[in-house]
Amino acid sequence: MILIRNAEIYTPEYMGKKDVLICGEKIECIKDSIEDLPGWCEIIDGENKILTPGLIDQHVHITGGGGEGSFHTRTPELNLSEMIKGGITTVIGLLGTDGLTRSVENLYAKAAALTEEGVSAYMLTGAYGYPSPTITGEIDKDIVFIKEVLGVKLAVSDHRAPNVTEDELIQIASKARVAGMLSGKPGIVVLHMGDAECGLKPVFRALSDSSVPIRIFRPTHVNRNENLLEEAYRFLEKGGYIDLTCAINEHFAPGECIVKAVERGLSTEHITISSDGHGSWSEYAQDGTLLKIGVSKVDALYNELTFMVKELGMPLEKALPYMTSQVAEALNLLPEKGVVKEGSDADLLLLEKDMTLSTYIAKGKIFMKEKKLIRNGTYE
The missing domain is CATH 2.30.40.10 (Urease, subunit C, domain 1)
Structure with a gap:
């Protein structure tokens, strides 16, 4: 007590x-x-x-990510002390580019380990690639039968993406949607968004050609460039959820993107912020040559909260929801979390x-x- x-x-x-x-x-x-x-x-x-409330980070490579510059660039696993120092009490783990040397089974084991150590850990099945790597063999079975699995991860509009067709994107979303309904989970498709010019267009097309609810698609890293951010504001205006990434682009900090959304009169209730912690960040030349690589940290989320309050002058009660209650609502974790x-x-x-x-x-x-x-x- x-x-x-x-x-x-x-x-x-x-x-x-x-x-x-x-x-x-x-x-x-x-x-x-x-x-x-x-x-x-x-x-x-x-x-x-x-x-x-403790912070909820819904995008962390808890088993490490990267490897895009060969094996020595595989990033390390998340340590519990990093979560503590970063104020993160709930984490959602996922895979990224590397769905080959990293496995969904290993991701599950790490989420279970963090839970045993005393925090709350969930996960997404899948990775960048398609067909999605899973534990049971099917996306929907993972979501329904594995308690910790809340949805599926996929990459689009990126030079590392599997370039799924519109029909395949709709099928993935439909499976996740039904699995979420059956299990009481959000059943979401978290979309890693890259820098490709097509941006969110594949998602808009999938929405217009199907009856999949817009809330199933969860594009993240949408603040990586100006064109993608503009599309994200349109997606938000249509009732979708968007996730802003900390430290992804110095010109588009999450807090500043939120200020812009408010100035445009947009509702910000469906905006969340995450760290992309332990994922690798990279810079490529136009011909695809890797120029620079590094590792994102989970304390970026707490640092962004501090920036929003101290530098942008945002009241704490206005800044907190983007990494607490609104994340919990988006993941069907309210009122237990956030x-x-x-x-x-x-x-x-x-x-x-x-x-x-x-x-x-x-x-x-x-x-x-x-x-x-x-x-x-x-x-x-």
Whole structure:
């Protein structure tokens, strides 16, 4: 049992100064003042601190990604301590370019390992390629029968993409859609968007030639270039969801893209932000020659939140939903995840007034307290 006293609560909406009681993995009670607790209840002083939901990062290469510059460029696995330091209490793992030396089975094992270590981890089946690599042999069976699988990953409009036909894209989406309905999951097709000129046109065509709901398609990295971002705003206007990637393009930071969307009068409720953590970033010449390669970090998500609040002047309650409640809603994880609410999972962050992370709690267990790590991954 843990009691957090006198913290300024953002649910993400501002709630004021309250006490929060955690019992087991859940938030049991939120009141102005909670008294008469047993002596063994751990008390955390939240005075002059901000309490928020833990961040949800829906795009992380938890088993590593890359390998686009040969075997020595395979990026490393995610460590639990990186999630803690980045304020991420829930992660969705996926594969990328490499669906050959990396497997969906290994991805599942890593998600299970992170869950055993105390955080919440889900995954997507598939990778860049087509037919999609799966565990059961079918996309829909993976979604229906494997608890952790929320949808499928695919790449389009990229020089590394499998160049699926419109009919194949519709079939993939239809399978994911039905599997989601049967299992109570989002049943989504997360689309890695590349720099190719065709952009979101394949998705718009698939929507016009089928009855697949627009919410099934989830394009990500849409802030990688101006033309793609313009198409993403159109997609958003039609009721779709778009995911903005941190640190993908210095000219199109997620927070600045959101500001532009607001200025255009667009609803931003279907916008989410993710890190693409542990994926490789790369630069190519026009002839396809690899020029530069590096690794994305999961702390980019927390850094973007800080940038939005401190540099863009966005109120915290306006910035938080893009990486908490709106992600949870998009993934059918509300109200368990993404909010500070009675009955929700006790995935919580305590921040200093300057946005520095002070305390990290996942499923009711303290992993960081007063900026000191007290839990690590098994082999850290």
